[in-house]
Amino acid sequence: MANCSSGHRYPVGVDLDAARPRLLAAAVARRSIAARYLAVSAVNVVNHQILLNLANSGWDWGGGVSNVFAAVISAIPGYLLSRYWVWEVRGSNSLRAEILPFWSLAIVGLVLSTAMAEAADRLLGSGLPVALASLAGYFIVWVLKFLILDRIFERSARRQEELVAS
Numbered sequence: 001m002a003n004c005s006s007g008h009r010y011p012v013g014v015d016l017d018a019a020r021p022r023l024l025a026a027a028v029a030r031r032s033i034a035a036r037y038l039a040v041s042a043v044n045v046v047n048h049q050i051l052l053n054l055a056n057s058g059w060d061w062g063g064g065v066s067n068v069f070a071a072v073i074s075a076i077p078g079y080l081l082s083r084y085w086v087w088e089v090r091g092s093n094s095l096r097a098e099i100l101p102f103w104s105l106a107i108v109g110l111v112l113s114t115a116m117a118e119a120a121d122r123l124l125g126s127g128l129p130v131a132l133a134s135l136a137g138y139f140i141v142w143v144l145k146f147l148i149l150d151r152i153f154e155r156s157a158r159r160q161e162e163l164v165a166s
Contacts (some may be wrong), residue, residue, distance in 0.1 A: 036086040037146055040078065045138075047074040049131055052117075056126050063121030063130040064114045070134075071110040075103070087153030091160040101152050105145045113137025 048070045055066035079102050083089050093099055113134045120133035 033086060033150065034146070037082070037149075040081040040086055041142065043081065044074050044078040045135065047077065048134070048138075052131060052134060053127075056121075056130050060126075062118065063126065063133075064118035066130070067114040067117040067134050068110065071106065071113070075106045078106070079103075082149060083153060083156075087150070087157060089153050089156045089160060091163070094156060097159075098152055098156055102149065105141065105148060109138045109141040109145065112140060 051070035051073055052066050055061040055069050056063055059066075061069070079099070082102070083093070083098065089098075114137070116133040116137040117130045120129040123129075
């Protein structure tokens with residue numbers, strides 16, 4: 001181990017002073033992606049909650065059915081905003097590499113939030129308890145979803161860059 005100019009230790013043979021600008025740029029880019037993901041998530045939560053409330057309170061659908069309806073409809077702009085704005089992936093969509101993993105994660109969140117929304121509807125009644133239970137279910141999956149989608153869309157972006165370069 002050796003010390004760089006800031007006094008931090010690093011493995012011998014790694015020039016951290018030379019790598020620092022690249023590492024800083026990567027950290028800034030990662031924060032930008034995380035901020036856009038948070039913004040898309042906020043939009044998706046608003047869309048989901050409007051649709052959930054409409055179906056549950058307006059149309060008198062059960063909590064679980066209302067949650068499935070809201071999740072399916074709101075997942076479409078969620079995918080598109082995530083792909084094109086958060087991770088800035090261009091080119092054709094890949095069913096196997098992007099769409100199926102995105103929808104699989106959406107289904108995990110849907111199953112958990114629907115179970116919680118249905119339980120809230122049965123125990124506490126419709127309206128606010130259903131909305132809060134649905135949000136709690138999605139929040140549990142949210143961080144894991146970011147980490148997985150980050151890998152998926154980062155890989156897709158690299159693949160698109162390689163296709164353009166060749």
